[in-house]
Amino acid sequence: MCGCASASASPLEQYCYEEREGQKVGHFSWILEATEPVRLRSIDDRQEHINLFTGDWESRSWRLIDQKKNTDLQVERREEQLVFAGTWQGQALSKTQAIDQAPWYQALSVALRRLVASDAGTLEFWMVRPDTLEVRRLRAQPQSLETIELDDVRHSARRIRITAVGVPTWLWHGDYWLRATDGVFLRYSGRSGPPGSPLRQIELIGEECLPARL
Numbered sequence: 174m175c176g177c178a179s180a181s182a183s184p185l186e187q188y189c190y191e192e193r194e195g196q197k198v199g200h201f202s203w204i205l206e207a208t209e210p211v212r213l214r215s216i217d218d219r220q221e222h223i224n225l226f227t228g229d230w231e232s233r234s235w236r237l238i239d240q241k242k243n244t245d246l247q248v249e250r251r252e253e254q255l256v257f258a259g260t261w262q263g264q265a266l267s268k269t270q271a272i273d274q275a276p277w278y279q280a281l282s283v284a285l286r287r288l289v290a291s292d293a294g295t296l297e298f299w300m301v302r303p304d305t306l307e308v309r310r311l312r313a314q315p316q317s318l319e320t321i322e323l324d325d326v327r328h329s330a331r332r333i334r335i336t337a338v339g340v341p342t343w344l345w346h347g348d349y350w351l352r353a354t355d356g357v358f359l360r361y362s363g364r365s366g367p368p369g370s371p372l373r374q375i376e377l378i379g380e381e382c383l384p385a386r387l
Contacts, residue, residue, distance in 0.1 A: 203358075222238075224280045253271060283358075284334050296314075
């Protein structure tokens with residue numbers, strides 16, 4: 174389970190998640206803080222992800238800190254560019270990546286809330302892959318309402334399928350489940366790569382769970 178530490182700002186929401194990939198099992202804390210702009214911190218025993226948002230959950234900036242891999246990198250959106258600056262795996266990195274007017278959603282756990290409503294349509298957006306820094310255009314499509322069970326509690330949840338534009342769905346897709354009543358992220362399931370790659374699963378396991386700060 175996650176350790177404990179004091180938050181640096183008043184939390185609007187905070188949850189603890191369990192992540193499984195192959196034989197690996199870990200936990201991370203998800204803390205939405207009442208800063209200006211609103212900040213989301215996702216923390217496990219290796220990494221901290223810090224997202225700042227616009228009012229509709231588009232990412233303004235994303236910072237990745239991984240001391241074990243000597244990484245402290247920040248990405249900012251400047252009009253139709255993503256600007257990378259910092260250290261990536263021990264090497265200085267400074268580059269720009271052109272995108273278009275589509276939104277940049279680095280934190281799908283909150284960005285997908287806009288698709289929970291029954292009349293929501295398909296959405297295309299940009300995202301930076303955290304392990305490779307590849308910038309990809311993705312597509313989110315709401316699916317049916319489903320009932321899922323977490324810790325013996327049943328929830329009505331909207332399943333949202335994520336695919337990569339230009340990549341066949343059978344080759345890769347991931348599914349998110351967000352609670353129908355308030356959009357809280359409940360579960361994710363998807364391969365970490367092409368068919369044959371380990372299945373990655375994330376599930377909400379509790380609230381008010383903060384790990385030791387990196």
